[in-house]
Amino acid sequence: MKQTEEYYYGKMSKDKQNVYRAMLHGLMELSDEFLIPQVPTTDGNWLYDVFFQLRLDHPEIFWAVGFKYRYYKDSPNLILIPEYIFDKNKIREHQKALGARVDKLVRTAMKFSEWDKEKYVHDFICENIRYDKLKKPYSHEIIGPLGHGVGVCEGIAKSVKVLCDALGVWCIIVISEANPKKKIKYRHAWNVIRIDGKYYHLDVTFDNTLSRDDAVRYDYVNLADKQIFRDHESVIWKVPECTDSDHFYYREKKLSWTTVDEVRNRTKQAVKKNRILLFHWRGGYLTREILKELLIGIEEAAKEKGKQAKVSLNWMQAVIYVEFEDMDEAVAVSMQKSDDVDNVEIEQANEGELL
Numbered sequence: 001m002k003q004t005e006e007y008y009y010g011k012m013s014k015d016k017q018n019v020y021r022a023m024l025h026g027l028m029e030l031s032d033e034f035l036i037p038q039v040p041t042t043d044g045n046w047l048y049d050v051f052f053q054l055r056l057d058h059p060e061i062f063w064a065v066g067f068k069y070r071y072y073k074d075s076p077n078l079i080l081i082p083e084y085i086f087d088k089n090k091i092r093e094h095q096k097a098l099g100a101r102v103d104k105l106v107r108t109a110m111k112f113s114e115w116d117k118e119k120y121v122h123d124f125i126c127e128n129i130r131y132d133k134l135k136k137p138y139s140h141e142i143i144g145p146l147g148h149g150v151g152v153c154e155g156i157a158k159s160v161k162v163l164c165d166a167l168g169v170w171c172i173i174v175i176s177e178a179n180p181k182k183k184i185k186y187r188h189a190w191n192v193i194r195i196d197g198k199y200y201h202l203d204v205t206f207d208n209t210l211s212r213d214d215a216v217r218y219d220y221v222n223l224a225d226k227q228i229f230r231d232h233e234s235v236i237w238k239v240p241e242c243t244d245s246d247h248f249y250y251r252e253k254k255l256s257w258t259t260v261d262e263v264r265n266r267t268k269q270a271v272k273k274n275r276i277l278l279f280h281w282r283g284g285y286l287t288r289e290i291l292k293e294l295l296i297g298i299e300e301a302a303k304e305k306g307k308q309a310k311v312s313l314n315w316m317q318a319v320i321y322v323e324f325e326d327m328d329e330a331v332a333v334s335m336q337k338s339d340d341v342d343n344v345e346i347e348q349a350n351e352g353e354l355l
Helices: 014-028 044-057 088-107 114-128 143-148 153-167 204-210 260-272 288-304 329-334
Strands: 034-037 064-071 077-084 170-176 188-195 198-202 221-223 277-281 307-314 319-326
Touching (some): 014 077, 044 064, 044 170, 088 143, 114 221, 143 153, 153 188, 153 204, 188 204, 260 277, 260 288, 260 319, 288 319
Antiparallel strands (some): 034 077, 188 198, 198 221, 277 319
C-alpha cells in the first residue's frame, strides 16, 4: 500500500514526532513491547493523542487498537505494550490479503483524473460497504470495509484514505467531537481531500447511509466548511480550510438549481424518462415556504403524467430526492397532497451514530 504525506505528524512538536516514529517502527514490526522516548508530561492524553493521530496517518495499521506502558524512575524511555486485535500470523495474513485487495481495486482507476479517482473511491464504498450498526471491533479499521464489507465512520474514512493514497490523491482523516446535547453519541470521522491545490470535505459514510439501490448519493462530495458544518460538529484537530464550493458534486454536474421553474421543468423530464429526481437547491435558504413552492411544482409536473411524487429531503444540505409512482384517477382525487411539507420524509444521514 502506498503512503502519502503524514499530515498529523507534520503538525506535531519535536517531542511528539520522536514518540510517533518509535511507535510506528514498533507497530510495523509487530513487537510485543518496545521502547519509546519518555514523554515530557504526566497528561495521559498526550501519549494517546500521538497513538491515535499516528493511526489516522497510517490507517494500514489495522491491528493496533490500544496500548499500555511501563516506566521506571530516571529512565529516558517508556516501555509501550500495544494491544493487537489479531495474533501475529493472522495480522500478516490479513496484511497480504488487504494489500492484494487494494492493488486490485485501484488498478483500473490509476489513469483517471483526480476528480474521477475520488468518485471511484466514493462509489465503491457506497455500492459495496454496509454501515455496521453493531460496531464490531474490526469495523473501526480498514479490515472491516475492505475485508468484510462492513464498517462504521472511522473504518470507512480510513478505507477512503488507504484507497486515495494508493491512487495518489492527497487525503486525510478528520475527527469531530461528540455532542450529547444534540444526541450525537460518538465522535465522527470523514475525510478532507486536495484536488488541483484546493481542499474539500468528503463524507462517504453520510452518503453511504443515504444511498439507495437505484441512486448513489453525493450530498457530501466536495463540500466547503460552510456546508459541512451545517450538520457536522467542530473538529478535534485542525485541518486545512475548505473554502471552494464551486466543485460541490451536484453543482459540478449541473444538478444544483436556483428557481422553482427549473425544478418544475426538470421534474417533467424525469417523469417522462421514468427516472428518479435528485437535486440540490441553491436558490436561497431552504425554508418551509420555499420547500412548499418546490413541492407544488413537483406535484403539478408529476400529475400531468398521471404520477404521484414521493419526496424525501436532506434538509441540512438542501438535497431533494423524488420517486414517481403510477396512480389512477380515483387515487389522484383522494390522495393527501404531496405539497404538504409535513409529508416529506426527512432523511437521517449516518443514523447509526445518534443516541
